[in-house]
Amino acid sequence: MTAAATNLLCSEWGVPVKVVLIVIISIVLLEVAALLVWELFFAHGRSTRRPVQADAPIQEAAAAVDEEPPEEEEPAGEHAFEPDEAATFEDDDEADSGTMIVGDTRVKVRYDRSFTATLIQAEDLLKGFYSELRNELLCYKFKQRMSWSNESWYIGRKTYAKFAIRGKTLSLYLALDPKAFEGTKYNYRNASGTAKYRDVPMCLKIRSDRGVRWAKELIMAVAAKGDLKRENLPKENFRPDYRDTKSLVQEKLIKLHYIASPDKSQQDLERAAAASLKVQDQTPRDFITRLMRADSETKARYSAIKNELLRYGMKPRMSQGNESWYIGRTTYAKFAIRGKTLSLYMALDPKEFEGTKYNFRNAADVGKYETVPMRVNLKSERAVKWVKELLAHLAEKKGWERIERVEEDFRYVEKKAKPAELEKRATKSTKPRAKSASSTRKPKTVKADTAVKEKAAQDGAKDGAQGEEKDSEKGEENENK
Numbered sequence: 001m002t003a004a005a006t007n008l009l010c011s012e013w014g015v016p017v018k019v020v021l022i023v024i025i026s027i028v029l030l031e032v033a034a035l036l037v038w039e040l041f042f043a044h045g046r047s048t049r050r051p052v053q054a055d056a057p058i059q060e061a062a063a064a065v066d067e068e069p070p071e072e073e074e075p076a077g078e079h080a081f082e083p084d085e086a087a088t089f090e091d092d093d094e095a096d097s098g099t100m101i102v103g104d105t106r107v108k109v110r111y112d113r114s115f116t117a118t119l120i121q122a123e124d125l126l127k128g129f130y131s132e133l134r135n136e137l138l139c140y141k142f143k144q145r146m147s148w149s150n151e152s153w154y155i156g157r158k159t160y161a162k163f164a165i166r167g168k169t170l171s172l173y174l175a176l177d178p179k180a181f182e183g184t185k186y187n188y189r190n191a192s193g194t195a196k197y198r199d200v201p202m203c204l205k206i207r208s209d210r211g212v213r214w215a216k217e218l219i220m221a222v223a224a225k226g227d228l229k230r231e232n233l234p235k236e237n238f239r240p241d242y243r244d245t246k247s248l249v250q251e252k253l254i255k256l257h258y259i260a261s262p263d264k265s266q267q268d269l270e271r272a273a274a275a276s277l278k279v280q281d282q283t284p285r286d287f288i289t290r291l292m293r294a295d296s297e298t299k300a301r302y303s304a305i306k307n308e309l310l311r312y313g314m315k316p317r318m319s320q321g322n323e324s325w326y327i328g329r330t331t332y333a334k335f336a337i338r339g340k341t342l343s344l345y346m347a348l349d350p351k352e353f354e355g356t357k358y359n360f361r362n363a364a365d366v367g368k369y370e371t372v373p374m375r376v377n378l379k380s381e382r383a384v385k386w387v388k389e390l391l392a393h394l395a396e397k398k399g400w401e402r403i404e405r406v407e408e409d410f411r412y413v414e415k416k417a418k419p420a421e422l423e424k425r426a427t428k429s430t431k432p433r434a435k436s437a438s439s440t441r442k443p444k445t446v447k448a449d450t451a452v453k454e455k456a457a458q459d460g461a462k463d464g465a466q467g468e469e470k471d472s473e474k475g476e477e478n479e480n481k
Contacts, residue, residue, distance in 0.1 A: 112255040114148050117248045118165045120240045124292050124412035126170050127239040129206045130163065133172060135235045136216050137161060140223045150196070160222050162200050169207060172215050173200035174222050186214055239412065242293040286320055290337040292413045298342050299411035301378045302335065305344060306410045308388050309333060312400045322368075332394065334372050341379060344387055345372035348394055358386050 113121075119130065137144075142153040142160060151163040162173040178190040178201055192201035204215050223230065248254045291302065306316075314325040314332060325333040334345040350362040350373055364373035376387050395402060 110257045111245070112257065113248075114253045114255075115151055115163070115165060116146065116240075117253040120243050120248065120253075121245075122165065122170075123168065124239065126165070126168065126206075128412055129170050129212055131236075131238040132212050133163075133206070133215055133219070134238045135233070136219055139230050139233050140219070140228045141231070155226065155228070158226070159199050160226065161219065162197065169205050172204045172206060173197050174202045174204070174218055175200045175225070176202040176218060176222060178202045186218065187211075241295050287318065287323055287335065287337060288413050294337065294340065294342065296411070298337075298340070298378070301381075301384050302342055303408075303410040304384050305335075305378065305387055307405070307407050308391055311402050311405055312391065312395050313403065327400075331371055332398075333391075334369065341377050343375050343377050345369050346374045346376070346387075346390055346394060347372045348374040348390060350374045353390075358390065359383070 119127065134144075137153050142155060145152045145154060149164060152159050153161040153163075158175075160175045164171045164173065173191060178188060178192070181188065181202070186204070189203040189205075190201055191197040191203040197203070202218070204211065204218065206212060206215060220230070245254060249256060291299065294302075309316075309325050314327055317324045317326060321336065323335040324331050325335075330347075332347045336343045336345065345363060350360060350364070353360065353374070358376070361375045361377075362373055363369040363375045369375070374390070376383060376390070378384060378387065392402070
């Protein structure tokens with residue numbers, strides 16, 4: 001029906017009407033095509049651009065938050081490279097340069113340490129400050145992000161704090177206006193001139209417990225600006241165990257740069273023979289540094305035994321290579337670390353315990369351990385248990401009483417000044433005397449000679465005076481005559 005009606009209408013329309021209809025339909029089709037083209041190209045392009053414009057400030061802010069200092073250009077004569085796994089290193093784990101040895105080739109290098117590597121090789125005191133402040137930041141639900149030279153703490157897209165380590169000092173940068181705290185008790189530095197600290201310009205150097213306390217107060221001020229509430233969370237231990245330079249280089253936490261010598265060519269340096277040089281990352285000599293670089297299990301065993309020694313009233317005394325424990329003038333125990341093993345020497349006769357369950361060594365042939373010959377290596381919890389039993393046996397022999405006391409945490413060395421002083425004393429004591437025995441007698445001889453001369457002069461003066469008196473008496477007698 002519809003087709004028939006359409007054919008009937010079309011048959012009745014004239015040519016002019018059909019031309020008008022065709023023109024109208026063509027115009028409608030052109031408009032539809034134009035709208036499609038607009039939608040595909042112009043409207044779609046505008047819609048894709050709009051989110052970019054809306055998010056541009058956010059992305060710029062994020063870029064400012066994540067802004068890191070531009071990569072340093074390699075100084076003249078330096079070349080970055082990756083070492084072979086067989087390489088060994090000569091350094092003291094604190095200097096900025098050292099020597100890498102590959103086979104018979106010795107290469108001088110400069111170390112570029114990351115924040116993580118610097119923290120791993122830092123002293124226990126710095127690690128303790130870091131752990132305390134990190135626990136405080138976590139109480140405000142801040143999140144952590146690690147870069148090469150900093151550890152940033154943020155919420156959303158805003159950074160509130162940054163950690164950095166310069167030399168042996170831990171620094172905390174906070175999102176506070178330094179001018180607002182002028183004239184207050186806080187000791188800080190304005191770091192707004194540095195690009196990557198522009199958002200966290202208030203720099204605090206954490207060097208003491210008071211610095212930690214001030215940092216916590218200012219973290220609270222930062223949180224108050226962001227309307228953040230503090231939650232009491234259990235504290236965790238964020239002190240990383242010490243690791244040597246070679247392992248950190250292999251994990252790419254330390255970058256190496258080859259240092260060329262001005263008076264030698266690169267070929268000459270590469271041909272330098274170093275087969276006889278020792279493998280570095282050597283164990284330090286002093287006991288405190290060895291303890292700081294020990295793993296967490298060794299430190300825990302040391303803390304357990306130290307608490308036990310204190311319960312028997314012993315007192316500690318630190319020397320270069322040992323920690324001695326004494327009562328009065330008698331030493332009853334000594335700690336020592338050889339390699340990675342912690343040992344305790346006790347004033348017990350090893351022959352008395354032969355054939356028992358205890359695993360020990362007789363160190364009576366070593367001079368400084370003659371009075372404490374029984375050596376037990378603390379490699380396990382069972383060894384800690386044995387040492388406690390042996391200390392109880394020693395206390396029973398000496399008639400000591402065991403006093404109950406609260407267990408303290410001695411795993412971490414808080415001060416490292418004493419071993420340096422001890423080393424200084426040791427170098428002084430080993431220096432030869434400037435004056436020999438003959439030279440010391442010489443001043444006495446000189447003094448004796450001068451005394452003799454003075455006495456002779458005095459006697460001569462007396463004789464002269466007596467002679468003058470006699471002459472004057474003779475003169476008077478002649479005048480009288």
